[in-house]
Structures are given as C-alpha cells and as structure tokens.
Amino acid sequence: MAEQTEKERKMLLQEVEGLLSFISLPILVVEKSGQVIHVNPTAEHIWRRSQVVLLNQRLTDLVESTKLLDFVRRGKPLRDYPVEIKDAAGKHFPYLCRLHPLFVNRQVEGAILQFTEQVIETEFEKNRKYATRYSFEDIRGNSPAMIALLEQARKIAKSDSTVLIRGESGTGKEVLAQSIHHASNRSNGPFVAINCAAIPESLLESELFGYEDGAFTGAKKGGKPGRFELALNGTLFLDEIGDMPPFLQAKLLRVLQERRIERIGGSESIPVDTRLIAATHKDLESMIVSGQFREDLFYRLHVIPLYVPALRNRKEDLYDLIQFYMKWFGDRLGKEPKRFTTAAMKCLLEYQWPGNIRELENTLEYIVNLEIGDLVTISSLPASIRGDRVLEEEQTMAATAAPAPPFAASSLEKTEEQLIIQAIQRFGKTTEGKRKAAEHLGISVATLYRRLNKLKRKHLV
Numbered sequence: 001m002a003e004q005t006e007k008e009r010k011m012l013l014q015e016v017e018g019l020l021s022f023i024s025l026p027i028l029v030v031e032k033s034g035q036v037i038h039v040n041p042t043a044e045h046i047w048r049r050s051q052v053v054l055l056n057q058r059l060t061d062l063v064e065s066t067k068l069l070d071f072v073r074r075g076k077p078l079r080d081y082p083v084e085i086k087d088a089a090g091k092h093f094p095y096l097c098r099l100h101p102l103f104v105n106r107q108v109e110g111a112i113l114q115f116t117e118q119v120i121e122t123e124f125e126k127n128r129k130y131a132t133r134y135s136f137e138d139i140r141g142n143s144p145a146m147i148a149l150l151e152q153a154r155k156i157a158k159s160d161s162t163v164l165i166r167g168e169s170g171t172g173k174e175v176l177a178q179s180i181h182h183a184s185n186r187s188n189g190p191f192v193a194i195n196c197a198a199i200p201e202s203l204l205e206s207e208l209f210g211y212e213d214g215a216f217t218g219a220k221k222g223g224k225p226g227r228f229e230l231a232l233n234g235t236l237f238l239d240e241i242g243d244m245p246p247f248l249q250a251k252l253l254r255v256l257q258e259r260r261i262e263r264i265g266g267s268e269s270i271p272v273d274t275r276l277i278a279a280t281h282k283d284l285e286s287m288i289v290s291g292q293f294r295e296d297l298f299y300r301l302h303v304i305p306l307y308v309p310a311l312r313n314r315k316e317d318l319y320d321l322i323q324f325y326m327k328w329f330g331d332r333l334g335k336e337p338k339r340f341t342t343a344a345m346k347c348l349l350e351y352q353w354p355g356n357i358r359e360l361e362n363t364l365e366y367i368v369n370l371e372i373g374d375l376v377t378i379s380s381l382p383a384s385i386r387g388d389r390v391l392e393e394e395q396t397m398a399a400t401a402a403p404a405p406p407f408a409a410s411s412l413e414k415t416e417e418q419l420i421i422q423a424i425q426r427f428g429k430t431t432e433g434k435r436k437a438a439e440h441l442g443i444s445v446a447t448l449y450r451r452l453n454k455l456k457r458k459h460l461v
C-alpha cells in the first residue's frame with residue numbers, strides 16, 4: 001500500500017515538472033516558509049541559475065519585495081503585483097507577480113508564483129508605438145504652395161539627409177515628417193518623435209541620449225536607451241527644435257558631426273543610424289542673431305529646408321478641407337453631414353485661421369457635434385470665428401424670407417434694431433440678460449451696449 005502511494009507521488013511529481021516545463025513564463029513553487037520546491041526551465045533562464053541552485057534558495061533571495069512572502073504565508077491570491085527579481089549578478093528587473101495559494105485541509109502550505117515582465121514591450125507593441133499614422137496620400141491640398149511642397153518632399157524622402165521643416169503651429173509639420181519617413185527606405189524602421197518644448201530641460205538630455213545604470217539619483221535600474229537608440233534604422237523627429245536649451249544644442253551638434261552617441265554615465269560610444277527630421281515654428285535666424293540658437297547647428301539641420309504654408313496663405317484648399325473634415329467627423333460620430341449657409345461658409349473662408357489645420361479640425365468637430373439640425377448658420381460657429389457677423393446673416397435670411405424691400409441703409413439699420421430689441425425682450429435687461437443677448441447675436445457686450453445707447457436715444461428701449 002505504502003509502495004503504491006510512493007509510486008503515485010513520484011508520478012505526480014513528474015507530471016508537475018512536465019507541466020511546468022511547458023509554461024514559457026517563469027514559475028516558482030514555494031513552501032509556506034518561502035523555500036523553493038519547484039522551478040521551471042524559464043525560471044532558470046531568468047534568474048541565470050540552475051535548477052539545483054534555485055531549489056536551495058529561499059523566495060527572499062530571488063525576489064525583492066517586502067510583502068510577497070507575507071502574502072504567501074497568508075494564502076492571498078495576487079494578480080499583477082509589482083516585484084523585482086534579482087539575478088545571479090545582483091541585477092534587479094521589474095516584474096509583475098501572480099500568486100496562486102496552495103491549501104491542504106484549509107491550511108496554507110505554499111504558493112505557485114508566476115512572473116511577467118513589467119516594462120519590456122513585445123516587438124508588436126514597439127512597432128505599433130513607433131509606427132507612422134500618415135503618408136503623403138493623407139496630406140490634403142491642391143494649392144500651388146502645397147503642390148510644390150509635396151513634390152519637393154517626395155523627391156527628398158528617399159535620401160538620408162537631415163530635413164528642417166518650418167511653418168506655423170498646426171500647419172502639419174509632423175504629418176509631413178511622418179509622410180517623409182513612410183516614403184523613405186527606412187519605412188520599416190521606427191518613427192520616433194520627441195517634442196523638445198514639452199519635456200523639462202533636465203529630462204530632455206536623458207530622453208534623447210539615454211543613461212546607464214546608476215547615472216543619477218532616480219535613474220531606472222539597468223539604464224535606459226534614449227530616443228536616438230530607439231530610432232535605430234528609422235527616423236528621429238525632433239519637434240520644436242527652437243526650444244532646445246543651449247547645452248543640448250552643443251551636444252546635438254556633436255552627434256550630427258560624429259554620428260555617435262554616449263549614454264549619460266556611460267563610456268561606450270554607440271553608432272547612430274537614424275535619419276533626423278527637425279521642425280520648428282520659431283524664427284531660427286533671429287534666434288541666431290540674438291544668440292539663442294547656434295549658427296553651426298542651424299546649418300547642420302538646414303540641409304533640406306521645407307516650409308509648410310499657413311492655412312490663410314493657401315485659401316484655395318480651405319473649401320475642400322472643410323468638406324473633408326465635415327465628412328470625416330460625421331462618419332466617425334455617426335452623424336449626417338451638415339450644410340452651410342452662404343454667409344457661414346463665407347465667414348469660414350474669410351477667417352484667418354491662426355491655429356491652422358488643427359484649429360480647422362477642432363472647429364469642424366465642434367460643428368458636427370452641435371445639435372442644430374442640418375444647417376450651419378453663422379450663429380452656430382464658435383464666437384472666436386464668427387466675430388460680429390451674426391447680424392449680417394440674420395439680415396440676409398430675413399431679407400430672403402420676406403419680399404425683398406428696396407435696399408436702403410435705413411432698412412438694414414431697422415432690421416438690426418429689431419433683432420436687438422427682440423434679443424433684449426427675450427433675455428431681459430439685467431447685466432446677465434445683456435450678456436446672453438450679446439452672445440445670441442454674436443456681438444461683443446461692448447457693441448451691444450453701444451447699440452442700446454443709440455436705441456435709448458431714439459426712445460426705442
């Protein structure tokens with residue numbers, strides 16, 4: 001009988017070992033005391049110790065965590081509990097631990113622990129993170145300025161020379177940079193972007209060049225590659241280069257000259273195989289004169305200069321872009337495209353668009369979201385765009401609805417007076433009422449007060 005039980009126990013042990021060997025994540029089985037009693041081959045690989053050595057270890061020798069052993073003893077199941085594993089060389093690596101407690105007669109006897117890498121991304125995730133969203137086909141615009149720009153950009157896409165893209169904010173500089181990468185011989189490599197204005201100076205250096213283990217207080221264990229390294233065989237997009245601090249301008253210049261980098265706190269010189277595209281909305285020439293930007297760096301970057309025109313300088317493209325975004329947001333939000341009154345369209349076409357395509361995109365998203373039926377009038381446009389023009393449209397609409405009166409300045413004036421009187425009757429004469437009336441009419445409060453004073457003089461209000 002005892003012989004039979006012993007045989008079954010041995011079989012069971014072999015089954016456990018066999019099953020564990022099929023699992024590609026590192027597994028430790030521990031007793032309540034923390035003594036390791038089973039490991040799988042992946043664990044040997046992760047801890048860089050043989051099975052025999054691991055079986056003589058205790059959990060606290062292998063995993064850095066103040067609480068894990070306590071959880072084992074209490075039989076507490078865990079999912080994604082952050083710990084650090086310690087390898088034979090004493091290096092620490094962040095992992096997430098899953099704990100499955102083992103009970104016999106309701107008493108905790110041990111646990112199965114499974115570990116998953118915490119920060120190391122899969123190739124798929126890496127590629128998705130650094131993939132481009134845009135290609136030349138996505139860039140809309142048939143104005144002569146855009147046609148010339150796109151022709152030039154397509155021509156230089158295949159070369160490895162540094163590109164400097166200039167243009168106002170929101171004109172599409174990053175879209176162009178991505179399209180160049182997409183059409184280049186490096187399109188299978190990553191497109192890594194960094195905004196030099198958005199990252200604090202103190203972090204920008206380590207983000208760009210990376211660092212070695214222990215390079216500074218707070219540095220991640222094991223070090224970290226910088227964006228230059230991440231962009232290997234791909235393109236590095238340095239956005240807002242005009243905001244790069246002087247000491248980094250000097251460092252970047254050296255990298256461009258030597259095509260090698262060194263991580264902070266490291267001594268190894270790493271070759272840089274990445275194409276550089278820089279962009280800025282700043283006037284670098286004036287910055288050179290005022291000593292804020294290095295002239296030598298400017299010439300290193302200015303190998304292929306491209307200029308993206310502001311939207312107000314390519315008004316030929318506006319109508320098409322408005323229709324495009326109306327349809328695009330309509331499709332995305334499941335809404336029918338709306339029509340514009342002539343005056344509303346005129347207003348959009350005459351507006352100066354200081355925020356360029358980004359502002360246009362936001363405006364169309366706003367309009368598509370409005371619950372106003374299918375006709376967009378001036379009063380549905382954002383106040384910053386319609387300005388004082390709402391009256392103009394209401395007058396035109398009133399004029400088309402009623403039999404056309406003989407045009408006279410006085411009739412226009414009367415319509416305007418009527419609209420103001422109606423708005424005041426509707427919202428009231430209080431300060432809040434006047435504010436609402438002004439908003440409804442699409443004019444500033446100051447303009448409303450001026451008009452009301454005039455009406456008061458005529459004893460109409």
Ligand SMILES: Nc1ncnc2c1ncn2[C@@H]1O[C@H](COP(=O)(O)OP(=O)(O)OP(=O)(O)O)[C@@H](O)[C@H]1O
Nearest residue numbers: 138139140168169170171172173174175281357358
């Ligand atoms: N030609 C274009 N056709 C369609 N959409 C465009 C075009 N150019 C830009 N866009 C859109 O405009 C928005 C702004 O583009 P992008 O971020 O490339 O501008 P930018 O010039 O890099 O801005 P910033 O200087 O503020 O970083 C993007 O959301 C993009 O979808």
